[in-house]
Amino acid sequence: MISRFNLPSILEGYSQGYFLMADEQGHLGWYSSRQRTLIPLDNRFRYPKSLRRSLNQQTFTPAINRAFEAVCAGCANRDVTWISSDLLEVYRALHRAGWAHSFETWQGDQLAGGILGIVIGGAFIGESMFFNLPNGSKVAMVLLVEHLRRQGFILFDAQLQNPHLARFGSYIIKNQDYRYLLAQAVQLPCTFVVGDKSENPFL
Incomplete structure (x- = not known):
């Protein structure tokens, strides 16, 4: 097992283009x-x-890290999943250290959908997404892109192509080109969570 406490090596792996x-x-x-x-x-x-x-x-209200555990559980809750209990522990450790985040949509007090990702500099490395309500994760995708643009991010990594992502304009690049862009992105001083709960609409 990869130690969930060995965060520097985990972050180094993601920074080098592995997942x-x-x-x-x-x-x-x-x-x-x-x-x-x-x-x-x-x-x-x-x-x-x-x-x-x-x-x-504005059917859904966005939030960041309001329900990180619930988003992790939603992403892992499928018949075939690569998110094991050990990987969930890694995500929790990264979240406690300020590297893993959930971007969510809410309808009142109900979690509509969410996207789980790891943030390093100006790179958002998307791990998974899920929904409880129709369009919950799709709206989260649109609002997340708007947020990343505002914060100066230059890379939104979705890892693997699928028809759902293609509807948002996702595109494929060679691994060599990806690593070049990633190396630039991780050096940027971008902030994903802005302000405190009293002033930030995404908290």
Whole structure:
């Protein structure tokens, strides 16, 4: 098992372009890929027209780290998952140290959806997402991109391509190009959580 307390080596792994996953037996290990999927933070980003009503009517309220544990549990709650109990412990340790975050949408007091990610400099490394209510995670994606833009992030790593991400304009780059961009991003002094609870609408 990769020690959940060895945070410097874990952060170094992510900073070098690797990511953690558990295999079918639950053994945790480092992985890489010949290609990486990115969510654009420029004008290439798009979203399904079906979300416009929810966005215009502000059906969901965004928050950061209001329910980190619940987002982790939601992301891991699927028939086939790479998020083992050991990996959940790693996420918790990273969260306590200020590196792992959840970006959420709420409808009243109900958690509608969320995105789990690791933040290093100006890179948001998306680990997983889930929803409890229709469009909950999709709206979270749109609002997260807006937040990352405001904070000066240059990289939103979605790791692996799928049809859902493609609807947001996700694109594939070679691993060599990804690592070059990642090396630039992790050096930026970006802030993901801004202010305190009294003044920050994302808390």
